[in-house]
Amino acid sequence: MQTVWVFPGQGSQAVDMGADLFNQQSSQEKLQIAQDILGWAIADKCHKEITELSKTQFTQPCLYVISAILIDILKSKGYSPNVLTGHSLGELTALYAAEVIDFATGLELVRERSLLMSQATTGGMTALIGFDRAALEAVIAQTAGVVLANDNSADQVVISGDIEAIKQVCDRVKTKRAIPLPVSGAFHSPMMAGAAEKFTQILAKVEFKDAQIPVLSNVQPHQPTTDPTKLKSLIAQQMTAPVRWREICLYLQSSGYEQAVEIGSGKVLTGLIKRTASNLKLFNISNLNQLAEYVSVNQN
Structure with a gap:
């Protein structure tokens, strides 16, 4: 097997x-x-x-x-x-x-x-659950200082980068849940x-x-x-x-x-x-x- x-x-x-x-x-x-x-x-x-x-x-x-x-x-x-x-x-x-x-x-x-x-003491990470992927990718592409850090599944990702940039993405993309992660910095x-x-x-x-x-x-x-x-x-x-x-x-x-x-x-x-x-x-x-x-x- x-x-x-x-x-x-x-x-x-x-x-x-x-x-x-x-x-x-x-x-x-x-x-x-x-x-x-x-x-x-x-x-x-x-x-x-x-x-x-x-x-x-x-x-x-x-x-x-x-x-x-x-x-x-x-x-x-x-x-x-x-x-x-x-x-x-x-x-x-x-x-x-x-x-x-x-x-x-x-x-x-x-x-x-x-x-x-x-x-690492600057930046952060937020998990997003339930979203339109095309819309999310478009907004990330338009927002400096944030990236798709963990592409875990079709409806669960983690974005990483500048705290204000993360907030802008979360404000512009409709998600079921947005969960800030307890990490010290913007990993990945x-x-x-x-x-x-x-x-x-x-x-x-x-x-x-x-x-x-x-x-x-x-x-x-x-x-x-x-x-x-x-x-x-x-x-x-x-x-x-x-x-x-x-x-x-x-x-x-x-x-x-x-x-x-x-x-x-x-x-x-x-x-x-x-x-x-x-x-x-x-x-x-x-x-x-x-x-x-x-x-x-x-x-x-």
């Missing part, structure tokens, strides 16, 4: 996520490596109130580590997908799953990325150029290996690749480029994929896939019970 593994990004965090993983013997090495790299314990942050956990510098490492632990368990049971992808941060998790980078290197990149993003927009330049310099010092499983990028959603140079270039562009998730889903639907497995906290991505690629069979693996259910349905 043609299968894609998908990995969540910021916004999928929840208090006590990963709780049943933290006492597993197989998780201890990664949790210790994480504490050594980060200077704080993943389990402790996941038990904090949501306002603390939702700070970018904590959210991103926690999501990455939980997904990585689940990836290792699935691989130890002999499971492997045909392609990998992730939403924003989740693309770095996909690079770990593809063995482009090892766990510690991936977490170091996530730490640096999350710190750079948390230090040109306003992240400074942070992106610093992250590119960090990436330049890291060796990327050939992907053992093709990775589908947020920046290039129609061409999975195993090329390490290409993958490094794409992840460098991602901080200022839009997340083209709707197009990823359309690619999966048109390319014969039959099953999507969301690995990590929450079920945001399977919800979005269902809206665009309804033919795919969907699974969520965020804890050991769900992992056991998946194994029972998909016996190797």
